[in-house]
Amino acid sequence: MELNKQQLRRVRDRHHRRHGIKPAAARVARDARRFLARSFNVREGRAPYHVIRKRFVSGAQLNGTHLCILIVAMTIACIGLDTNSDIAIVGAMLICPLMGSVLAVAYGVATLDRRLTEQALAGLLLQMAFCLVTSTIYFRLSPIASTTAAITDNSTPTVWDLAIALAGGFAGGLGNTRDQEPATLISGVAVATALMPPLCAAGYGIAAASLPLFLSALYEFGINVVFIALAAEGVLLALRVPLKRDLNDDGIVTDEESRLADELSRKVRRRVIAGTIVFAIPCMLFTAGSIGSASQGVQDGYGVVQTTRELAAVLPGLEDYSVGSEVSANMTGGATDGGAGSATREVVARVSTQRELSDAEKETARRLIRLNVPELTRVEFSSAS
Known part of the structure; x- marks a missing residue:
């Protein structure tokens, strides 16, 4: 009578158990466990x-x-x-x-x-x-x-x-x-x-x-x-x-x-x-x-994401909005006269739209931007038209 694969596997496993033979995968796993146990044994080399x-x-x-x-x-x-x-x-x-x-x-x-x-x-x-x-x-x-x-x-x-x-x-x-x-x-x-x-x-x-x-x-x-x-x-x-x-420090441990x-x-x-x-x-x-x-990036310290959403709601055709710091040099006495110079930091916002904005729309944009950028110096507007 011919045995199927499942029956052959059972017979083989019983034979291995009876004679103490471990499958190759089991031997490898056992050796790996022993190696890791030896490698990470913190008790080895312990002081008294x-x-x-x-x-x-x-x-x-x-x-x-x-x-x-x-x-x-x-x-x-x-x-x-x-x-x-x-x-x-x-x-x-x-x-x-x-x-x-x-x-x-x-x-x-x-x-x-x-x-x-x-x-x-x-x-x-x-x-x-x-x-x-x-x-x-x-x-x-x-x-x-x-x-x-x-x-x-x-x-x-x-x-x-x-x-x-x-x-x-x-x-x-x-x-x-x-x-x-x-x-x-x-x-x-x-x-x-x-x-x-x-x-x-x-x-x-x-x-x-x-x-x-x-x-x-x-x-x-x-x-x-x-x-x-x-x-x-x-x-x-x-x-x-x-x-x-x-626990009671009487010198006797019960x-x-x-x-x-x-x-x-x-x-x-x-x-x-x-x-x-x-x-x-x-x-x-x-x-x-x-x-x-x-x-969110460094730029969003000025609330760029939120302000962009607000500007898009009040300015039809908004293409881009950004905020950045600029440093400009001021010369006292004139550059050719060797006058003293100073540096001024400015916070500049730039708004780009598809069409030219009216003065009222620009003023509304400035007010919205200043809510998130109190130190705003100026706003520059540009349009594609």
Whole structure:
């Protein structure tokens, strides 16, 4: 009796299972999984748990030297933001000690060590206060203090800051758990995540009495702190760092305490994830609005799209409308006399129609354009006829 293809396949599969023979595709998939597991095994090269704890806990310990370095770093950062000096900003971030407190918070949350978490948070808040006071005093005394591009950049939270904080927190958490000393890696993470410049910008907001700038810069700092800690906590959980199971600190760990610690750990993880998602919503909305505005082009800062629709409704035969800036040179004393010159910036709108417009139509067009372009200098009309 001849077997069909489906029956032959079943017979072959039973034979392979009976003799432990795996199909070629299954072998390839299994080997690929093993290769990826070996390549991305973060547990390999892990330092002993007591060494990991010592490294993370040391970041929560403050002393006079620590705070002096913080003030010096903040002063350098203020000078960098005030003068748009990238070198000064990077130098301040290299010596900034804020990262240690953030990683200590992550360790305390991941291991359910309430005392360490409270100590690290208190240290972080104290350092924030020192940074804000230092930057406020600097910008109050600086004769050139102004809203520079660097200050604007560090008070505008976006999703990209969130992504950098996640990547930096992962690298910082991973570096602190390796056998080798993580000093170089942690310095690089401190530069990438930029904890200090937003605090510096917040201090400028206080000095300039600008509440929106202060809140925006402080929120950007908060985004960095929260997502650095979240990523570092994820690394610690992946490495299965032991929980603090002695919940009542009596020196004895009972089975009930161990069970409660496991339940509390899962509950804390869910709350942390939910809280960080909610905290990131304003950042996502701000980024979406920025992308939407940027996609309309620079010219639409003058409301070109909207004004074009309005002009088309009142000017029959409208062909084109545009707005642009022009710079004209004015000579005093005459060019041939070597007189002094000055430059004048003008905002010029151009309206092109199929026919010549009447004076009333031109005046209506000017009024519509000026609604979206208050700084309008003049309107130039042209027609095909």
